[in-house]
Amino acid sequence: MDDYYEPWTYDYENLTAAPLGDDVPTAPPRSLVDGRPTAVTGGPNWDDDLGGGPAHLAGDPVLRKVSDDVRLEYENAFMFYLPRICEHCLNPSCVAACPSGAIYKRIEDGIVLVDQDRCRGWRMCVSGCPYKKIYFNHRTGKAEKCTFCYPRIEAGEPTVCSETCVGRLRYLGVILYDPDLVGEAASVEDDRDLYRAQLGCFLDPDDPDVAAAAEASGVPHDWITAARRSPVHALINRYRVALPLHPEYRTMPMVWYIPPLSPIVDALAGTGNDGEDAGNLFGAIDSLRIPVSYLAELFTAGDPEPVRDSLRRLAAMRAHMRRANLGEPEDPGIARSVGMDTAEMQRMYRLLALAKYEERYVIPTAYSAASGTGGDGCGCSLDTPGGPGMMPDGSSADAFHAPPKPPPQAAEPVHAAGPGGDDPPGRPRRVNLLNWNGHGRPDGLFPPRPQEET
Ligand code: SF4
Structure with a gap:
């Protein structure tokens, strides 16, 4: 618990039950392990954003490696x-x-x-x-x-964190890969080779041989077409702007990130240069406020080249679109300088800046190898009789495609709740909203109506 934090809650009851007095009542923290008062000193992802100041920065292994580039000075923060x-x-x-x-x-x-x-x-x-x-x-x-959010994914819906992201930062899609290559890719000697090694495991869904082999091995056709439209495939493989997080951990992570192009336009303008000019932008990438070396430690095990390439493409897209917005003639040299053509650059801009819901989340419905199709042939590996995806009445937990049926009983897709689960004794059982098909009033979902209380 010292390493991973002691779970806690707050004594909210104190807010309403504290005796009348001069002091405003508070909700002090209580240990979720033994219920006793506790002091909160850490939690999951505590200080993930290094918000703790220099005391915590000293323990950051990434910063230790790039201490020459990142100076802990206020004006360089x-x-x-x-x-x-x-x-x-x-x-x-x-x-x-x-x-x-x-x-x-x-x-x-x-x-x-x-x-x-x-x-x-x-x-x-x-x-x-x-x-x-x-x-x-x-x-x-x-x-x-x-x-x-696997029940949503099985129904072709995005994860809740993706759908609710106000910045529309998240993209979801299928990536085809060769599992036989993963072990070898994860074992390359030099950490800096891991990014390219992982790229080497991914398959091109537009390659007819890949598509044929995938179908022959039972991948449903609509998964292959979804892989072709996958925004994630485009950002990782086609545009090469997304990078893995800490590939040196060798787990072959599958949530990838586009490194941030920190504000350089103002910085360039401040030095009397045109901050939107492609040449100036490219030149400024090595003096970004967030140093490339720091980003490289996060995304490419310290190799600055893929990060630089990604930032150059983002900077080129910015310069290209600025010309378009000002009505200036297109300069194909900008796209060419980062190995793209103007149509590709336009498509990347569209995906990053304008993409609608159905372009950001391209999710085929549940895998159904038996039928060879997804769509209505939804099947979930957890829906085997008695499996954790089953409702108590034996029906599937897929609420999105199921025909209307009576309100489900409170049920968890995994057996976490209920007796022995994490519902405090005396409280109504939790209702898993993912299992609710929108019909009726499952027990515990809404407060009882006055007539139900009597
Ligand atoms: S899949 Fe990877 S990131 Fe997720 S819990 Fe396992 S090791 Fe950690």
Whole structure:
């Protein structure tokens, strides 16, 4: 708990039950382990954004490597958020670390899940995940992690974090890869080769041989067409602007990031240069406020070239679009200087700046190898009789495609809630909204109506 924090809640009841007095009542923290008052000193992803100041910066292994480039001076400070979820790695160390075989990577879509029934609470996965994306539930005694909202994904819906992201930063799509290449790619000697090694595992869905081999091995046709339209495939493989997070962990992470182009236009303008000119922008990339060397430690195990290439493409797109917006003649040299043509640059701009919902999330519905199609042939590997994807009445938990049916009983797709689960005794059972098909009033979802209370 010292390493991974003690879970806590707040004594909210004190806000309403405190005796009348001069002081405003507070909701003091209480340990979720033993209920006693506690002092909150750390939590999941505490200081992820290095908001803790120099005391914490000293412990940052990335900063230690690039201390010459990042000076801890107020006027040189920078900050950016790096929202992190489970990477649903191709080579997940949490799976390898679990002595109970409770963690598994689904063969149909690559989502990494913890089987709550098999988990014995060893917690090897907690220390085994270098991204710190497994959390231990002290009440249930089970490990928990991001489920990639799998019931939504099976129904062709994006994850909740993607759909609700105000900045529209998240993209979801299919990547075809060759699993036989993963072990070798994860074992390359030099950390700096890992980014390119992982790229080498990905397959081109537009290649007819790849498509034929995929179909022959049972990948549904609509998954292959979705892979062709995948925004993630485009950002990683076609435009090469997205990069993996900490590839040196060798888990082959699958949530990739576009490095930030920190504000350089004003900085350039301040020196009397045209801050939007492509040549000036390219030249300024090595003097960005967020140093390339720092970004390289985050995304390419210290190799600055892929980061520089990504930033140059973003800068070129900016210069290209500026000319278009000002009605100036197109300069194909800008796109050419970063290995693209103007049509490609326009498409990348569209994807990054204008893409609508259906272009940002290209998700085929549940994998159905038996039917050879997705779509209405939805099938979920967890929907086997008695499986965690089943409702108590034996029907599938896929609420989105299921025909209208009576309101479901409160049910969890994993057996976390209920007796022995994490519902406090005396409180109504939680209702899993993902299992609610929008019809009726499942028990516990709404406060009782006055006539129901009597
Ligand atoms: S990020 Fe961690 S929890 Fe997620 S799949 Fe990779 S090793 Fe497992």
